[in-house]
Amino acid sequence: MARWGEGDPRWIVEQRADATNVNNWHWTERDATAWSTDKLKELFLAVSVEGEEGRCEVTEVDRLEGEASINNRKGKLIFFYEWDVKLNWTGISPSGVKYKGYVEIPNLSDENDPSEVEVRVSLGKDQPDTALTDLMRRSGAHRIREAVAEYISTLRTEFTQGMILPTQNGAPHTAETEAKQKPAPPPAQKKVEKCQNTGVKIPTCKVRMTETFLTSPEELYRVLTRQELVQGFTHAPATVMADKGGKFHLLGGNVSGEFIELECEKRIVMSWRFKTWPAGHHATITLTFTEKRGETELQMEARGVPQSEEQHMRDGWKRYYFDGIKQTFGYGALLL
Structure with missing residues (x-):
């Protein structure tokens, strides 16, 4: 495992002098968030079911938060989407x-097959009990999962048109062609396929770590957002602009990113990348601060970490962030 700052040079994509990205062979990314927002609203608002209990339909998309993107790397399409959804329904x-x-659909993401998507159906406050709730939980949830499946299928075909991939003999073809030619896996093999880097699933993973510091959330938050303090625990040059949309560069430029959300003493969300990752690829890191009897529990969750970098990521955060902070500021651990 390479140390931070000594990454495998094969990850580095050198730019051509003529600025040409032949057949999209280098890492290219297309943002599908806006398109996905419109498509999901269209599909969800078309959901309606009928039965002996009456009729139900989705009347409003109350919340649709998340993101979606498609990456093309060496002839493989890599899909990423993660959404938090809340819908309003009306029954007669x-x-x-x-x-x-x-x-509510709390985690609509590429990690789950449409049939596995969690759909929570509830009745509005102060509404009397009705059999229509069971209708929505049974038939409505099924229709919603069908809408999710259609979204995923359309994302992989319609939205990817123009993202040209190289074939084995060098002749380019479109993502739509590849989707049509590739046989669908039999149902019994779905979970196996999800664990393989087949080119239609993101070769990324989630990394979760928890560490306890003998200090307050206020002090720990300051350590992670003040430039001089960051330079202190990393023992390297750093640039930190702790505002929404502010950039940061740590460890002499080996780590960089942008602050997405800052909630003082409670939460930090940032776009984060290590320089040896594929060009343009970022993970989304969420830091959550919880006070517990005079200590602070820091939960780190990173989404979109390249699978090959999972252990590298864990080792780096443990050494340069957690142990670095404790060793520099005396917030708990005695490093021998």
Whole structure:
């Protein structure tokens, strides 16, 4: 395992002098967030079900937060999407009584097959019990998963048109052609396929780490957002602009990114990358501060870490962030 700052040079993509990216062979990325937002709203608002209990339909997309993108690396399409969804639904009983409720999809992501997507159906506050809730939980949830499946299918075909991939003999073809030619895996093999780097699943992973510091959330937050303090625990030059949209460069430029969200003493969300990762690829890191009896528990979750870098990421955060902070400021651990 290479140390931070000594990455495998094969990850580095040198730019051609003529600025040509032949057949999109180098890492290219297309943002699918805006397109996905419109597509998901269209599909969800078309959901309606009927039964003996009456009729239900999705009437509003109350919350749709997340992101989606497609990357092309050496002829392979890599899809990333993660959404937090809340829908409003309305039901009408056979007698004409109207009811209102909610549908929540807490984690619509590339890690789950559409059939595995969690769909939570609830009735609105102060609404009397009704059999329409069971109708939505049964048939409504099924229709919502069908809408999710259609979104994923369309994302992989319609939105990817123009992202040209190289074939084995060098002749380019489109992502749509590849999707049509590639046979669908049999149902029994779906979970196996999800664990393989087949080119249609993101070769990334989530990294979660938890560390306890003998200090307050206020002090730990300052350590992670003040430039002079960051330089102190990393023992290297750093640039830190701790504002929403502010950039940071740590460890002499080996680590860089941007602050997405800052909630003082509670939460930091940032776009984060190590310089030896494929060009343009960032992980999303969320740091959550929790006070526990005079100590601070720091939870780190990183989404979009290249699978080959998982252990590298864990080792680097442990050594340069967690142990570095404790050793420099005396927040708990005695490093021998």
